[in-house]
Structure formats: structure tokens, C-alpha cells
Amino acid sequence: MTASPTGDDLLVLHALRCAGFTDLARVAAVTGLGESDAESELITLATAGHVTYTAGVFGGWGLTEAGRAADARRITEELEAAGARTAVAGAYERFLVLNPELLDICGAWQLRPVGGATTVNDHTDPAYDARVLGRLADLDRRAQAVCADLSAALPRFGRYRIRLADALARAASGDLDYVTDDMASYHTVWFQLHEDLLATLGIPR
Amino acid sequence: MRWIHPLSPDTGETADVIGGKAYGLVLLRRLGLPVPPGFVIGTDACRAFLRDGRLPDGLDDELAVAVAALEETTDRRLGGPGRPLAVSVRSGARESMPGMMTTILNLGLTAAATAALETETETDDTRFALDARLRFLYGFATATTDLTAEALDAVVNEATGHDPGDARRLSRAIHEVEAAIGRRAGRPVPDDAAEQLRLAVAAVFSSWDTPRATTYRELHAIPHDLGTAVIVQAMVFGNRDDRSGTGVAFSRDPNTGEPVPFGEVLFGRQGEDVVSGRSSTLPLRDLADREPEVWTALLDALDRVEAHHRDTCYLEFTFEAGELWLLQARPGRFTGAAAVRLATDLADEGVIGRHEALLRVSPHDLRHARTRRLAATGGAGVLARGLGACPGVVAGRVATTADGAVRMAAEGPVILVRPETSPLDMRGIAVAAGIVTARGGPASHAAIVARTMGKPAVVGVAGLTVTGASVRAGGQVLPEGTLISIDGTGGEVVLGSPSVTTAATDPHLLRLLEWADEVSGDTSGRPADQRLHAAHAALRRHP
Known part of the structure; x- marks a missing residue:
């Protein structure tokens, strides 16, 4: 069975479920929609009471309780309609094998062992940073296989492959914030993928 | 013997050959300290295995001889019949690689040996033997198949209805886990103890080359061609009865350097429960009241190992029915103040x-x-303790949700307290002055995000629960809004405003x-x- 693409409204709703409270630009980045399309979906969802907008410095879009419930129901329906539960559950298991290693790598990016003690990685040793990035690239090759299985089961997962590759490419080209720090960093996208797998399979944290 | 060396005082091999962990155990034996009897398979056997893809010639025979000697020493039989011998099978490379390689506990608990273990337990509680068997299956499954502990947890929860306290349900969980392993491996879990041991040794050797271990070595500049030793020791059961338990101890306080023994103890549990942070531990000092003889023996061991190293030391220990056993020793490696x-x-x-x-x-x-630290209180007033994940001392009012943190942050500093963090908490972390999580280690999502934002953080506070708008920790209930302070170096959580020390x-x-x-x-x-x-x-x- 080939799953049909997820509708834009569910893509936007689910982006807020997995990325949390956030602004329009990030909703667009997470979903791959243009900002005006994403905004239009957000306004429709707001009318239905599924999302709300908060103004101010920490302002942005967030899910309501009703929106969270609607997302859970629709994401489960989509999973079952596509007959994708077994494939996604299998991919989740393979994700869990990679997850501790990814966290090791991110930890090593932030803190480095120096003479038995750990100290903040101040990124003044290019050889060390290259070692960490080398391991991230190696892990990414294995993560690609998991992402491919996921997108084959449900096309909406394809967005993670694009976002992870983008973060890795930026980090490799010297934009050091794209390992752990930026809102589009490898760790941030990975963290959202983890949340998405839990939400999709209905596994509580 | 060519490949196998006894864990005895006169084993003269270097850490290159028998690995750092076994080297430490041999040292403990030389100091006359209690170490469970056992033997170690050298790193050269691992290198041969990784080169040829099979256990080296002669190792099988040596294993049989070494096991027979261990049976003689313990007056037990691996896999039964009669008094059953169970062993731990642990990795131990020259350089420490914590958590990266495979460990299998309770090996040898075949169906018959489990039943025999049940009958020799003095209490009428059959859960001990069943729990030990289940733990063996977990270790065996994760070592020899691609099943994860999480996947097995799901099987167990399904079978026990989240209540593993009931022996009948526990038996059903064991049955379901055996079935899951059988499906995944394409053959049943072997019920022959010697075969279990061969598979376990091969699995530990193989775990040297898992991607995660390779990454660890790459990051820590450890050569890839060393290989690991395998330590096989008679099990001591910290979960045998209420005079049993497990813990870790430093000869001095690693947070402050104060010359007082420091550590954690768990009664009625096995060692992994302490290291994994799955269970809530008690301060080491509680041992003095509940098991004074174990406490005295432990102080003596700390003294002797410290005197040998002329440095503070760290010990992992288990006590079974009031008797102390040491499982690992190394220098304390203190840093900072x-x-x-x-x-x-x-x-x-x-x-x-x-x-x-x-x-x-x-x-x-x-x-x-x-780095600013909470002033030493000698442990008094510490509400809870976890792992420091991002240094710094900060005070703030407890918020239990991201939304609550955003709301409260307008009026003053907030500390976000969560079971663990998800992306949905990012907004709360962004406004919080500090972060506390019940679960997770120094490389958890929460720890990584906290360091990204430079927020003091304490993670892995075992025994901390968040229910609705309140937090329970250290026997107290803290409603949202309670003022607490945290130290992101030592992992302390205290009530009220901090008194701080600086250099x-x-x-x-x-x-x-x-x-x-x-x-x-x-x-x-x-x-x-x-x-x-x-x-x-x-x-x-x-x-």
C-alpha cells in the first residue's frame, strides 16, 4: 500500500505537536510549506480552536488541548490507513539504537575530555571538532536508512531527511551552531523526530 | 592457560592484557579485600575473535577448565543441578569505556537453575529468582539480538500490566520475553549454560566494534585495535534479601573534596539499578545504621585502596546477606575545587x-x-541529588510545565522541573533560569539543550516525581512556586536561596x-x- 501525502493542515498541526510552541518561520521550515501557506493553515486551525497565537516577546503559535487531541486522533488514523504501524514501529526500534550514539556525539561536541576531566569544548581545536563531525557524518549515513524506511511508510517523514542533511551540511561547512545550538541544528531536528515517532506510535514519554 | 587468567593476587598481567577493570580487581585481591571469585579472558582473545570471526582455538577448553575451577571454589554448578552457579560476564578494556560494551548478569540461570535458586532462597518470596532470570534474559537479548531494553520493557509491561510485583505475572513476562527473543533470533534461548557462556563471551567481544563504541573511542582518542577483556565472576545478589544491596562509594566527597566517605546505596537491588538511575538511591551513610558490619568493612576497603593509590578512590560494591563484595575499584579522579x-x-x-x-x-x-558552587552543607538540607549537567548555581521558583514557566517568569526567576524534557518544553527552558529533570544522564536531550542555552541544570534526579502542579522529592511535596536552588556541578537541589562558595x-x-x-x-x-x-x-x- 502506498500512503498518500499528509494534508497541509495536518502537517502544520503536527509540526506544533512535535516542535512545540514556535513562530511562523519555524512552522514553515518544519513543514516545508511557504510562510503564507503555513500562516493560512494556522489561521484555519485557530478558527477551529486547535491552535492559538500568543503575542509578545515570547510570542508564537501553540497547540490547545483540543488541538493536541485532534492531532493524536488524526495522526493515528493516518498511520492505520496507510497500514504503516509495523514499518514505523520497526524504524523506531532502529532509531532507538542510534539515539544514544547521537547523544554521545552531541555531548562530545559540547564537553570534551581533557586529562581525565571534562571541560567545555571551546572549539579552538579543529582536529577535535573534525573528529566529532566525522562521527556525526558516519551516524547520519546510518540514520538515512532509517529515514528512508520512514518516508516509504509515511511520506511526511521525508522532511526530516532534508532537515537533518541541511543541518549536517551547514555544520560541515563551518557553521558550528548547526550541531546542537541552532533551532535548526542536527540535535534539534533529531529531538523532534524522536518526539514525532513517540506521538505517531502513541507511546507516552 | 593461554587465553584465560585467574582473578587472583598472583596474576601478574598488565592492564594491556587483562583490561583496566580486571587489573583493579586483582589489586583488590592483593590488598586482601573481598572480590567474587572469577577469571578474565585476555584482550588477545578478543583481537583473535575480531580478526577471525570466531572464538580462538583452545578457548573452549580453557573456558571449561576455568568454569570447573570456579564451580569447585564456590561449591556450585553452572546451570545446576544442585546449588546453581550464576556468573556475570562483563567487558573491561584497558581504557574505561563506561556503558559502551555489553554486560550479561545472572548467566547460567537456565530454567532448572532458576527453580533451584528459588528453593535455596530462605524467604518464601519467589520473585528473587524470577527477577534474576528476567535480568539474564534482558542482558542476553540485548547482547545477542538487536532487541533494545525499551522494546523488552514494552513486552514486560504488557505481560505484567505494569505490576511486576506479582510472581505469576512475572513468570508470564519471562515467558513472553523468551518468545520475543526466540522470534528475533530465529532460535530459542539456549538452556545449556556452557553454550550461554560461549555466546555471551562472543557477544562481549563483538560489542567492541559496535558503532557506538567506535564513536566513543574516536571521541576519546582510544586506539581501535586494543580489544576488550571479558571478566567472568560468580554473581553476588544484591537483590537476594533485605540484608542485601548495592552501591558506589568514594573515599571522599567528589563534589567538595571533604574527607568523608560519599556515595549511594540501594537496598535489595542489583548494581545496574544504581548506575542506570532507574531507582531512587539512599545516601551511603544509611548503610552504617542498617548494616553496620558491611559499613565497617567498606570503610576499611576505602582506606586500604586509598592508601595504596595515595589518592582518593571509587569503589562499586554489592552486599549479599550482610556480606560485602567489591566489584570495581579505581582512583577517584576529582576535579575543580x-x-x-x-x-x-x-x-x-x-x-x-x-x-x-x-x-x-x-x-x-x-x-x-x-565555578560558583553551593556551600558545603555536609549533605544536610539537600532535598535531592542528581547529576550536574551544566555548571552554575541558580535559585528560582518551581514551575512544572513550560506554560507555567512562561507565566511565572514575568515575576522572577523560574526553575523548570520536568520528568524529562521533550521539544514541547523548549519554550519553558528558554525562559527558565535553571532546569531539573527526574530522568536522563549527562548526554540526555535535556542536558544537551541546557548547555546549548547555558542554563544550570540537574538531570537524573531519581525519586523525583512531577504530578500536576507539584513536585515530590526527598519525602517532601513542593507546590509550584516553591523557591529552590540548584547546583549544576554537583547536582544538588536544595530548598530556599543558596549560600554560595567561589574560589x-x-x-x-x-x-x-x-x-x-x-x-x-x-x-x-x-x-x-x-x-x-x-x-x-x-x-x-x-x-
């Missing part, structure tokens, strides 16, 4: 000279010593720097690291 305190105290105690004290403190330690007020550092000036002959006012550096330079010229 604790390293300064340790060096000056050891000099005052006459264990080392002042020159050596100076050389034991590194410029990194001085840098870390400048400028640390009497031990001031003394160490006076010694530094005496050595360098330069008493002009300079920053601490320059004073230490000058002393190091002088000592290296004229040691």
Missing part, C-alpha cells in the same frame, strides 16, 4: 608532599574551581597558592593560574 581540597588535605595528612600536591592540581582544576573564598585554594609562591619564589600579586603555572615550571626544572 574538590581536586584542590584533596591535594592540600593529602599533603596535610603526610600522604604526599606539598610539591606533589601542587603537581596534582591542573590549570583546568583552577578554572573549574572558579576567592576557598581557604584550601589560598593555601595551595601560598605553597606555589614558596616554590616559585615569586610573591607578587598575580592571577591564580599564573601562580600555579610558575610553581609547576619550577618543579619541572628542579623536581
